[in-house]
C-alpha cells in the first residue's frame with residue numbers, strides 16, 4: 001500500500017505537466033460599492049494546479065468608465081472592455097496602472113490599440129519601457145499623490161513607498177470608501193506574501209502602516225489577488241510581514257506567482 005502511494009506521488013507531477021492547459025475560467029465582474037466593480041482575470045502557471053486570479057477595478061463615472069489595472073492578457077482585456085460596453089453602456093475613458101507586473105499591464109496593447117489613455121507613475125512608465133519594450137509608452141502623469149475627478153467621482157492615487165514592487169501605488173475612492181490595495185495587500189486566506197522577486201521587505205511594513213493610517217475609513221479593501229474584505233486585510237498583511245521578519249528567510253515563502 002505504501003509503495004503504491006509513493007508511486008502515485010512520483011507520477012503525479014508528470015501527469016500534470018503532460019496535457020495542454022485547460023481553458024481559463026471566465027472573467028468575473030462583481031459590484032463592491034455603487035459604481036465600483038472588481039473584475040477577476042486568470043492565468044495558468046506551469047506546475048500550479050489552479051488558475052491564478054488577479055483583481056482590478058472598474059469605476060463608472062459620468063464621463064465614462066475608469067479602469068484600474070489590465071487583466072493578465074489581451075484576450076481577457078477584450079472581454080472586459082466588452083463587459084463595460086454591454087453592462088455599463090460606457091467606454092473606458094482612462095486606465096491607471098498600479099505597477100509594472102503582468103497582472104497589471106498584460107492587456108496594455110488592447111487599450112493602446114483603442115487609444116485609451118493609460119496613466120502611471122514615472123517609475124512605472126520607465127519600468128514598463130524596460131520590461132515590455134514593444135508596448136507604447138505610458139503617460140507618466142501620476143505623482144506620489146494624485147486626485148482625479150470625473151463627474152462626481154473622486155479617485156486618489158497614492159504611492160506609500162516600495163513594498164511588493166518598487167513602484168506599487170494604491171487607489172482610493174473616498175465617496176464609496178473603497179481602497180484598491182493591489183499587490184501590497186494580501187487576501188485573508190493568503191499564508192505567504194506572494195511573489196517577492198521585486199519586493200522590499202524592509203520597507204513594506206512602513207508602506208503598509210502609511211496606508212493603514214491614511215485610509216482608516218475604508219469599507220472595502222481589494223487585494224491584488226483573491227477575496228476582498230475590510231481593513232482586516234491590512235492587519236493580516238502586517239502579520240505575514242512580521243512572520244517573514246521572524247523567520248529571517250523570506251525566500252521560504254516565495255511562490256512562483258505574481
Ligand SMILES: [Zn+2]
Pocket residue numbers: 099101164165183258
Ligand atoms: Zn506585482
